[in-house]
Amino acid sequence: MRGFNVLLQKEFREAWRSRKFLWIPLVFALLGMSDPLTNYYMMDILNAVGNVPAGFEMLLPELMPVDLLQASIGQFQTIGLLVIMAAFAGAISKERANGMATLLYVRPISFAAYFLSKFTVLSVIGLVSITAGFTGSVYYTVILYGSFDVATLLASFCTYYVWLLFVLAVTLLMSAAFKTTIATAFTFIVIFVGQIIDALVGSFWTISPWKMPAYGVQLIRGTMEISDYWWSMLLTVVILLTCNVLGIWAMKKNAAMTKI
Amino acid sequence: MTTLLEVTGLTKQYAEKIVVDGIDFTLEENTSTALIGPNGAGKTTTLSMLTGLLKPTSGSVKMQKGEVRANIGFLPQYPQFHPWLSAIEFTEMAAKLNGVSAKNAKKDAQKTLEFVGLGNDLNKKIATFSGGMKQRLGISQAIVHKPKLLLLDEPVSALDPVGRREVLDLLKGLQQETTILYSTHILNDAEEMTDQLLFLRDGKLVEQGTLLEVRQRFDELHYVVEFSSEEEAKHFTDQYELKGKIKGCFVYIEIIDEKPSMQQLLRYLSNAPYKIRKVERQTASLEEIFMKVAKRI
Numbered sequence: 258m259r260g261f262n263v264l265l266q267k268e269f270r271e272a273w274r275s276r277k278f279l280w281i282p283l284v285f286a287l288l289g290m291s292d293p294l295t296n297y298y299m300m301d302i303l304n305a306v307g308n309v310p311a312g313f314e315m316l317l318p319e320l321m322p323v324d325l326l327q328a329s330i331g332q333f334q335t336i337g338l339l340v341i342m343a344a345f346a347g348a349i350s351k352e353r354a355n356g357m358a359t360l361l362y363v364r365p366i367s368f369a370a371y372f373l374s375k376f377t378v379l380s381v382i383g384l385v386s387i388t389a390g391f392t393g394s395v396y397y398t399v400i401l402y403g404s405f406d407v408a409t410l411l412a413s414f415c416t417y418y419v420w421l422l423f424v425l426a427v428t429l430l431m432s433a434a435f436k437t438t439i440a441t442a443f444t445f446i447v448i449f450v451g452q453i454i455d456a457l458v459g460s461f462w463t464i465s466p467w468k469m470p471a472y473g474v475q476l477i478r479g480t481m482e483i484s485d486y487w488w489s490m491l492l493t494v495v496i497l498l499t500c501n502v503l504g505i506w507a508m509k510k511n512a513a514m515t516k517i
Numbered sequence: 518m519t520t521l522l523e524v525t526g527l528t529k530q531y532a533e534k535i536v537v538d539g540i541d542f543t544l545e546e547n548t549s550t551a552l553i554g555p556n557g558a559g560k561t562t563t564l565s566m567l568t569g570l571l572k573p574t575s576g577s578v579k580m581q582k583g584e585v586r587a588n589i590g591f592l593p594q595y596p597q598f599h600p601w602l603s604a605i606e607f608t609e610m611a612a613k614l615n616g617v618s619a620k621n622a623k624k625d626a627q628k629t630l631e632f633v634g635l636g637n638d639l640n641k642k643i644a645t646f647s648g649g650m651k652q653r654l655g656i657s658q659a660i661v662h663k664p665k666l667l668l669l670d671e672p673v674s675a676l677d678p679v680g681r682r683e684v685l686d687l688l689k690g691l692q693q694e695t696t697i698l699y700s701t702h703i704l705n706d707a708e709e710m711t712d713q714l715l716f717l718r719d720g721k722l723v724e725q726g727t728l729l730e731v732r733q734r735f736d737e738l739h740y741v742v743e744f745s746s747e748e749e750a751k752h753f754t755d756q757y758e759l760k761g762k763i764k765g766c767f768v769y770i771e772i773i774d775e776k777p778s779m780q781q782l783l784r785y786l787s788n789a790p791y792k793i794r795k796v797e798r799q800t801a802s803l804e805e806i807f808m809k810v811a812k813r814i
Contacts, residue, residue, distance in 0.1 A: 359593050365584070
């Protein structure tokens with residue numbers, strides 16, 4: 258792991274100065290806030306927009322706090338992940354393509370150190386982002402709808418974080434293995450197509466990394482077979498670690514592709 | 518002299534195409550070597566293999582003392598930096614990654630940046646640097662850890678004449694302390710700061726040696742005498758036993774085995790009733806030698 262601390266410092270500087278630590282969490286915070294607020298003020302919004310016939314009444318379902326959290330996670334799962342993947346799909350491939358990696362690859366650093374320094378910083382950005390997202394969602398949900406059990410809420414948060422680490426590991430692996438455009442496309446395919454498959458025919462299996470976000474919500478609802486949760490968690494962590502190992506290998510193998 | 522680097526049978530092949538074809542050479546300590554060749558000769562591929570960026574198909578690169586990657590500094594033709602870093606941050610990072618202690622890295626980075634003329638721009642973001650400043654920063658990141666071998670890919674080709682002169686002077690200053698191998702197609706530069714020449718053509722090392730050795734192999738030494746008129750030139754070649762080729766007012770007299778000597782020639786000329794404008798001993802420029810090597814089948 259030669260050079261890890263120095264590379265980690267460099268990655269943190271990059272993320273900080275490119276304001277990734279600011280705008281990505283901000284996106285998640287807005288996504289988190291949007292569902293509790295729009296659901297609560299739906300009637301007001303409709304009235305304010307106008308064109309509502311006199312005497313119009315709409316029966317809105319009575320939402321529980323967990324429903325709002327589920328809706329927020331749904332937002333993270335689409336727009337949130339899209340932002341994360343688009344922001345990081347070029348983390349390695351772009352540096353290779355524009356030649357910035359050359360001045361690092363010629364030094365006696367370990368590729369594991371370089372890959373893991375990037376993964377560490379991405380993980381921290383991910384953590385800050387979902388913290389902002391969950392805070393935004395939970396804050397307005399608690400004010401407008403009611404409270405959560407803190408322990409299960411924390412468990413749900415951690416579960417979603419493990420899923421996000423999985424997404425980041427896949428993104429970074431693709432970036433190490435392919436050029437930016439191909440890496441972006443493959444990451445989208447793995448994550449989003451995986452989600453669609455799981456949504457369509459996922460009832461045939463209970464253990465899958467793509468079930469982790471749903472399991473996070475079910476933890477709060479208490480409607481889940483706990484062994485399925487743990488097996489899915491284990492599988493997610495194993496795949497995540499495998500992605501990191503493959504990513505290091507791919508980064509080393511493709512070092513010659515760096516522009517000189 | 519002590520050998521620093523030994524390259525044996527270095528080859529790079531992509532499918533059917535051999536880009537570098539079994540080249541052998543050695544680099545002596547504290548010498549400067551120019552890797553010359555036309556475009557596509559394999560210069561950058563050779564440097565890439567020496568840096569370890571590219572794995573050779575066959576052959577070896579051995580450094581006499583220690584591992585290659587830990588003992589080199591490399592400057593690509595168009596160095597790309599992380600633009601959000603300042604010059605001092607980048608150079609300090611380069612030093613640390615090459616094993617300089619955190620305690621010394623900042624000090625060394627500052628000293629090196631001052632050496633390359635960026636002492637007033639230590640804290641400026643690299644994004645604001647001009648081409649010449651980036652090239653100097655490139656040299657600074659390559660030498661900050663005091664490498665035994667400095668590899669430079671076309672170090673001045675992208676610079677304007679002023680930037681080129683500044684960088685060349687810098688490199689000349691480094692010649693005493695480290696071994697330099699640089700690729701170039703600007704032959705005046707090679708002539709200015711080279712102990713050894715390596716001519717690459719179609720991936721093969723077709724000529725190598727000191728500038729003097731290569732010159733001796735390819736030079737057709739001659740004197741050039743410039744007369745005041747073409748008639749005088751013709752008259753000279755008709756009347757005197759020193760025969761030469763006439764081109765207008767110029768007469769080219771070939772030197773074979775150092776004969777005639779300059780004294781002999783001047784004696785002839787001083788006894789003759791001609792108005793002589795100029796007499797000089799001409800040697801082929803590196804460019805002329807390059808053209809000969811490049812065109813040789």
